[in-house]
Amino acid sequence: MNIIIYEDRQNQRQSLELWINNHPQFSVVGAFPNCKNVEAEMHGLKPEIVLMDIDMPEVGGIEGVIRIKELNPDIKILMFTAFEDDDKLFPALEAGADGYLLKTDIDSLFPALKDVHAGGAAMSPGIAKKVLDSFRQQKTSDKKYELTKREREILELLTKGYTYKEISSTCYISMDTVSTHLRHIYAKLHVNCGTAAVAKAIKERII
Template identity: 35%
Template structure:
């Protein structure tokens, strides 16, 4: 079986060596590169794209979360596991918002790294055990806020189809091609949805789509 490939991005050489030692113990995994900062990582990805990046937050030149945002834009299928010392909700929330597939505390890495990788390989989102209660509280609070903001679903079937495609990042032209309608018609439906839902930004439409389950994204709390 082809090994699952990884790149480690962390500015601490000793930490990278420690993670390499853990990963080398698993023959199903293979490290194909190391980067010490975000710029180096982005340059490395031009040459070789792994299955998963182990990415630190605090790095010079380009911070990890900014790098993650750019990576997901360029390589949307590439998986990212944030590997960090930061325990705050703000970092966790932002990491998930830019598309990170997991958030593992460095202090958990020696016991949880393989579990995190396995969860991500199975299309789940991994959260460090020490942070799971925080995440549950965060998601519950957001869910309650969303429920109060969107108590009913006033959208038509066609609008739901368009909203799902918007949440997937497709342009009006691309949506029109999928649904065999004009881009102008797509924009008309989008304007109607924003009016119905009281949204001022596309990001609010996407948040509504996620809250209503119109997307396929799933978060596994482990």
């Protein structure tokens, strides 16, 4: 399995390379301090897996992931970094990284390399937790604002872009009643216009 390493600190890069090359199954075919020339390096060295640091001078790891995945999505990229904060994590995953391993988890490096090579994804447990949480975050509140059935109904029509007039004829009530209901809805959601209400309703899965 051919691997390229991107890591700006020279001693880390070299010891990583040595250590990986010691494993019979893996072979480091290149190691670079940043992603300035990823395109050429991918073409020239044809790695199957890229081990990617994030914080690197000139062209960083997240930009590197974007470029590599654009070039060839089949090249697997395992982030290998000290960063655990969302600012780096989610952009990296969105860019298309196949895994995200913390450097403290170096024991899991070989299994992780095998996992991503097999088409799976590898993540440190804490990272996986963050991903799951963000995945769930969408489905949180529920009854918090205690809208009545009618209010929910009208709010839902509002999110569909209906005007007061359309809502009134859909529900067989007058526009003034629609207006009254929406007034109550705004008060309950602590907003003061339709767009904010719709935003809140959708984000918090009220409708």
